[in-house]
Amino acid sequence: MQAGSNAHTTPTLDVFTAVRWCGTHLQLLDQRRLPHAEVWLDITDLQQAIAAIQSLVVRGAPAIGITAAYACVLAARKRATRKRAAGTDQDWPVHWRADCQRLLQARPTAVNLRWAIASMQQVLDAAGIGDQIQAGVDVEALLSALAQRAVQIQQDDLAANQRLAELGSALLDTDSTVLTHCNTGALATAGVGTAIGVIVQAHAQGKLRQVYADETRPWLQGSRLTEWELHRLGVPCQVIIDAAAAWLMASKQVDWLIVGADRVAANGDVANKIGTYQAMLVARHHGVKTMVVVPWSTVDVNTASGAEIEIELRDSDEVLAFQGQRVARAGSMAWNPVFDVTPAALVDYLVTERGVIAAPDRQKLLAMQQQSA
Numbered sequence: 084m085q086a087g088s089n090a091h092t093t094p095t096l097d098v099f100t101a102v103r104w105c106g107t108h109l110q111l112l113d114q115r116r117l118p119h120a121e122v123w124l125d126i127t128d129l130q131q132a133i134a135a136i137q138s139l140v141v142r143g144a145p146a147i148g149i150t151a152a153y154a155c156v157l158a159a160r161k162r163a164t165r166k167r168a169a170g171t172d173q174d175w176p177v178h179w180r181a182d183c184q185r186l187l188q189a190r191p192t193a194v195n196l197r198w199a200i201a202s203m204q205q206v207l208d209a210a211g212i213g214d215q216i217q218a219g220v221d222v223e224a225l226l227s228a229l230a231q232r233a234v235q236i237q238q239d240d241l242a243a244n245q246r247l248a249e250l251g252s253a254l255l256d257t258d259s260t261v262l263t264h265c266n267t268g269a270l271a272t273a274g275v276g277t278a279i280g281v282i283v284q285a286h287a288q289g290k291l292r293q294v295y296a297d298e299t300r301p302w303l304q305g306s307r308l309t310e311w312e313l314h315r316l317g318v319p320c321q322v323i324i325d326a327a328a329a330w331l332m333a334s335k336q337v338d339w340l341i342v343g344a345d346r347v348a349a350n351g352d353v354a355n356k357i358g359t360y361q362a363m364l365v366a367r368h369h370g371v372k373t374m375v376v377v378p379w380s381t382v383d384v385n386t387a388s389g390a391e392i393e394i395e396l397r398d399s400d401e402v403l404a405f406q407g408q409r410v411a412r413a414g415s416m417a418w419n420p421v422f423d424v425t426p427a428a429l430v431d432y433l434v435t436e437r438g439v440i441a442a443p444d445r446q447k448l449l450a451m452q453q454q455s456a
C-alpha cells in the first residue's frame with residue numbers, strides 16, 4: 084500500500100485494530116462478516132465512510148469517532164484538491180464544514196462521532212480558518228495537521244483503553260464472574276477495549292473465573308464479536324441469550340455486570356446497547372455490582388440527562404429477518420431501538436481514564452470535567 088508524501092500512518096499497535104489508516108486511505112475490518120470471514124474494505128472518500136458507519140461495517144462508539152476523524156481528512160483532501168484543480172481553492176473549507184455536517188448525521192447516539200468531528204474542526208478554527216482559505220495559508224500543512232489530529236485521536240483512545248483496563252480491573256476480586264453486553268473490545272475501539280479491556284486485564288491478573296456474553300439481539304455483537312475476541316485472547320466465555328441474563332444472575336454467582344457506553348450524560352445516565360438497562364435493573368435486584376467503562380470522549384457534559392439522548396431506531400428487518408431470511412410474517416413490523424438509557428442510580432462505578440467515580444452523579448462528573456480540563 085502506498086502512503087502519501089505527507090502521510091501519517093497508524094503506529095504498529097500491540098493490540099488488534101479494526102481501523103487502519105494507510106496515509107492515503109482508510110481500511111476497515113468489515114464487522115458484518117465476522118466471525119466467519121475477515122474482510123478488509125478500503126475507504127477512500129467521505130461517502131464510503133458514512134455508508135460504513137451506517138451499515139455497521141465499523142461500530143462501537145470510539146471506533147465510530149476514529150473513523151469519522153479519518154473521514155474528515157479524506158473529505159478535506161478531496162475538497163482542497165478539486166478546488167485547486169478548478170483554480171478556485173479559497174472556499175473549500177465551507178464545503179468541508181458541510182461534509183462534516185453530513186458525517187454528523189451518520190448515527191445519532193454515540194457522542195464520540197460528534198466529539199471527533201468537533202476536534203477535527205478545531206484544527207481549522209485554531210488556524211483562524213472559517214469558510215475561506217486566506218492568502219498565504221499553507222494548505223498542505225493544514226491537511227497534514229488534520230491527518231495528525233486524526234492519528235492523535237486514535238492514539239489517545241489506545242492509551243485511554245490501557246488506563247481503563249488498569250483502573251477497572253483493580254475493582255475486581257479474585258475468582259470473579261462477569262456478565263457483559265454488546266461488544267466493547269478492540270473491534271469497537273483503538274485498543275484492547277473498554278469493558279472488554281477490563282475483562283482482559285482481569286484475566287491476565289488471574290482474577291477472572293468466567294465471562295458470560297449476552298448475544299445482543301438483534302445484531303449479535305455479543306455472540307459474533309465479543310465471543311470471537313475473547314476466544315482469541317484465551318478468556319473463558321460463554322454466550323447467553325439476552326433473555327437469560329436475569330436467570331443467570333438469579334441462579335449463578337455473578338459478581339459484576341461490566342459494560343461500555345455510547346454516551347454518558349452530565350448527570351451520569353448511560354446510553355448503551357439495547358438490553359443494557361434491563362440487565363442493570365436485574366443486577367441491582369440481585370446485588371450484582373455494575374461498572375460502566377468509557378473513555379472521556381464518551382462523556383458529554385453538554386447533554387444534561389439521558390432524556391436528551393437521541394436513541395437510534397433501525398430497520399424492522401434487523402429484528403424480523405435472520406441472516407437475510409425473513410422469519411416473521413411478510414408485512415409484519417418491528418420497533419427497533421438499538422440503544423437504551425440506564426439511569427445513573429443503577430451505576431455503581433463509572434470508570435474513565437481520568438479516574439473512577441463511585442455512584443456517579445452530576446456533581447462528581449462536572450468536578451472531574453473541571454479538574455482535568
Ligand code: MRU
Pocket residue numbers: 142143144145193264265266267268271272276277278304342343344345355356357421
Ligand atoms: O450499535 P453498536 O454496535 O455501534 O453499539 C455499540 C455499543 O453499544 C457499545 O457498547 C458502545 O459503543 C461501547 S464500545 C466501547
